[in-house]
Amino acid sequence: MAETKRVERPLSPFMIGQYYRPQMTSISSITVRITGIATFGFAVLIVLWLLTAATSAGAFAVMDGLLRSFIGDLLMICAVWALWYHMLGRLRHVIWDFGYALDIKSSETMGRGMFIGATVLMLFTIIVL
Template sequence: MAEVKRVERPLSPHLQIYRPQLTSITSILTRITGNALIVGVLLAVWWLFAAAVSPQYFAVANAVATSWFGDLVFTCSAWAVWYHYLAGLRHLYFDAGHGLEIATAEKLGWGIIAGSFILIALTILIV
């Protein structure tokens, strides 16, 4: 039989030539923030559950919830709520058939990123 010359090709060539786009990054970030909100909800539910169980158990849960870790989780969760909310509004706009041009979609992407940071800063200042 004749020798077959095999060409060495990468398994995933798209990973070498693909440049992440803002629209794909914001879409992925929407999914991540939606799932990450579970951490904040679990901490809040644990805190409420501990309040119903006993004062000693509540003292432990309250110490965690009011520590730097709890503050970080709740602050990040608040940012995730704002980001997820703005991304949802953007998707409603897309579903109506508006803003589907690349330039507009990128402006909306930057808008939800900037808007989420502005809204979390306002939330922290107000609360």
């Protein structure tokens, strides 16, 4: 029998660089997962703030000082963006579950819209609140 020559191909799409070009659909999907984890982390931070308020005035002063500092403001801005982005990602999945916008062009448009929408909603939230 003739021996076939195997073509060397990457085994995984996670080899970003010469083998795999990141696409809007993959980046938005990964970002939804990251913002879900980040939102949980921010929720834990708020629970810690509430627990310190219930337990000790000294501990609350430290935690409240952290959350009211410049770093705390940046954390809360990131938390608001992550929350809005994750919510828009879940909404995108509901749309897909109903069988709409499953083509690549619509998926890429919704991915870009999620980044823009989360940023606009975050700015709106910060300005209003």
